[in-house]
Amino acid sequence: MKYLYQLFLAFNSTWLIVVVFLVKEKYSFNFLNDCSIYYSWILFVLAPIILTALSFLVAIKLPKDSLKSSSVKEIELANNNFLPTYLGYFFVSLGVNDVPTLIVVFLIVYVFTFLSQTLYFNPIFLLFGYHFYFIKTSGNVKIFLITRKQLKTPGEIGFEKLRRINNYTFIDL
Template sequence: MKLLEKLSKDRIKEGEIIEIENSTNNFLPSYLGYFFVALSISDNDFLTMSIIYFIIVLFVFYSQTNYFNPFLLILGYKFYKIKTKGGLSLLLISKKEFKKSDEVIIEKVYRINNSTYIDTQKSEV
């Protein structure tokens, strides 16, 4: 979290977001699947386990779900798929609770990559 200050900063202006969807629960089945794969590998089969986890890492990396970190859930972050007026689909990681697209106004977000942003400001509850 301390390294976020080194990322480039951006902002989400009023009216820029046309659609928002909470995707926090969309990633849970994937991580449960990884857990059950781990349970099914016998203790002495290190080669099979290594190959399976290498393939899983490739799938996670290329599906861009690698930014979904269960540790962020523990810290209170939520994951949102947002669509902008320009037609871009982005992943927003924030502690704030958003229900409607017009509620998304964030003065400072950090750009992790071209399609993933994190908001570190606390929720105004």
């Protein structure tokens, strides 16, 4: 299950490349015949939002873990660290001129995102109220934590309902 979830997270994290391309190229769904192209664009944008919401339901099946408040040594907000990466994705998708090139670019980015398996940053998580943090534990291990909690002071709060995505990435449900 963990492997499938990692594939799913990598897909959700990179799918916005395709959304930007489809909007740029003014693609629309054929079944919306006389309707505005904007309805198609709304569906393009809603698809990754719905898939991300689904990822929270799937996360329940991941292995359980916890992190005691006494073992949190440092907290660093990571929300803004990934903005350059996503801006890069958007600029790349704006520069792609045809579907075969889009497929190749998407597959390359997807494979590298999946193989890195260190961070699964998905900006749509922000829409659901989640934040991203780097947490340094008392054992000097730096982990990536996805949580709705606002973290400010180390040792202030613990995490009893973590789900382990991989050895260094956790989501707090």
